[in-house]
Amino acid sequence: MSLGAHLVELRRRLFIAALAVLAGxxxxxxxxxxxxxxxxxxxTELAAAQGRDASLNFTDVSAAFDLRLQISFTVGLVVSSPIWLYEIWAFVMPGLKRHEKRYAVGFVLTAVPLFLAGCAAGWFVLPHMVSLLTGFAPEGSTSVLNARDYIDFVLKLMVAIGIGFVLPVFLVLLNFAGVVSAASILKSWRWAVLAITLFTxxxxxxxxxxxxxxxxxPMVLLFFGAAFIAWLHDRRVRRTQQQFDLELPAT
Structure with a gap:
C-alpha cells in the first residue's frame, strides 16, 4: 500500500473506533x-475507618456534569475495548496471510480479558492508595476531596494499568508474525522490568x-509469560523448518 492508502486505512479504522467509543x-x-x-x-470507607468526615467536593457549577461526561468516556473506552483493540491490531498488521488472520481473533480474545483484568487490578489497589495518602492528614481533620481531581486520578489509574496488562500480548503477536524472536524478548528482560517499575x-x-x-x-509475570509463549512458538517453527528441509529432495 502507498502512504496515501495507509492514511485512508488509518482514518477508516479510527472512525470505526471512535463510533464504538461514542456508543459506549x-x-x-x-x-x-x-x-x-x-x-x-x-x-465512605475512609470516613468510617479513620473516624473523620470525608466527602467529594464539586467546586463549580459545571463540575458535576463534566464529571459525568468523564465517567461516560472512560466507561465507553472500556466497553468498546474489543472493537478499538481489534482496529489497532488490524491496522498494525495488515500484511498477514489468510491463515494468519486468526491471530487477530486471538489478540482480541486475549487482550480484552487482560485489559479488564488490568482495570480490576487498578480498582483493587485504589482503596489502599486512598487510605494511605489521606492518612497523612492530622487527626480530627476533614478530608474534602475535589471530585474532578479524584475521579480523574481513579479513571486514569484503571485505564493505564489496563493498557499495561495488554502490552505483553503485542509481544506474542509480533513474535507470531516473525517481527521479534523469543531470544530478543528475553535479552531485554532487564529493560522490561525497569520500564514496568517506572510505569507503576x-x-x-x-x-x-x-x-x-x-x-x-503481575505485569512482570505477564512479560515472562509472553516470552515463554514466544519461545514455544519459535521452537515449533524451527522443528517445522527442519522437517521441511529433510523432506526436500536432494538436488
Missing amino acids: MVFGYILSDWVLGALRAPI AIATPAADIVSMFLLAI
Missing part, C-alpha cells in the same frame, strides 16, 4: 450514577510502595 459513552452515561457511587465507596511508579503515588509492587508483579 451512551451506555456509560446511563450507568454514571452507579459508577460514581462505586468510585465514592473508598471515600508513575501510575501510583510515590508514597505507596505496596500498591506499586502489587501492580508491577
Whole structure:
C-alpha cells in the first residue's frame, strides 16, 4: 500500500473506533450514577475507618456534569475495548496471510480479558492508595476531596494499568508474525522490568510502595509469560523448518 492508502486505512479504522467509543459513552452515561457511587465507596470507607468526615467536593457549577461526561468516556473506552483493540491490531498488521488472520481473533480474545483484568487490578489497589495518602492528614481533620481531581486520578489509574496488562500480548503477536524472536524478548528482560517499575511508579503515588509492587508483579509475570509463549512458538517453527528441509529432495 502507498502512504496515501495507509492514511485512508488509518482514518477508516479510527472512525470505526471512535463510533464504538461514542456508543459506549451512551451506555456509560446511563450507568454514571452507579459508577460514581462505586468510585465514592473508598471515600465512605475512609470516613468510617479513620473516624473523620470525608466527602467529594464539586467546586463549580459545571463540575458535576463534566464529571459525568468523564465517567461516560472512560466507561465507553472500556466497553468498546474489543472493537478499538481489534482496529489497532488490524491496522498494525495488515500484511498477514489468510491463515494468519486468526491471530487477530486471538489478540482480541486475549487482550480484552487482560485489559479488564488490568482495570480490576487498578480498582483493587485504589482503596489502599486512598487510605494511605489521606492518612497523612492530622487527626480530627476533614478530608474534602475535589471530585474532578479524584475521579480523574481513579479513571486514569484503571485505564493505564489496563493498557499495561495488554502490552505483553503485542509481544506474542509480533513474535507470531516473525517481527521479534523469543531470544530478543528475553535479552531485554532487564529493560522490561525497569520500564514496568517506572510505569507503576508513575501510575501510583510515590508514597505507596505496596500498591506499586502489587501492580508491577503481575505485569512482570505477564512479560515472562509472553516470552515463554514466544519461545514455544519459535521452537515449533524451527522443528517445522527442519522437517521441511529433510523432506526436500536432494538436488
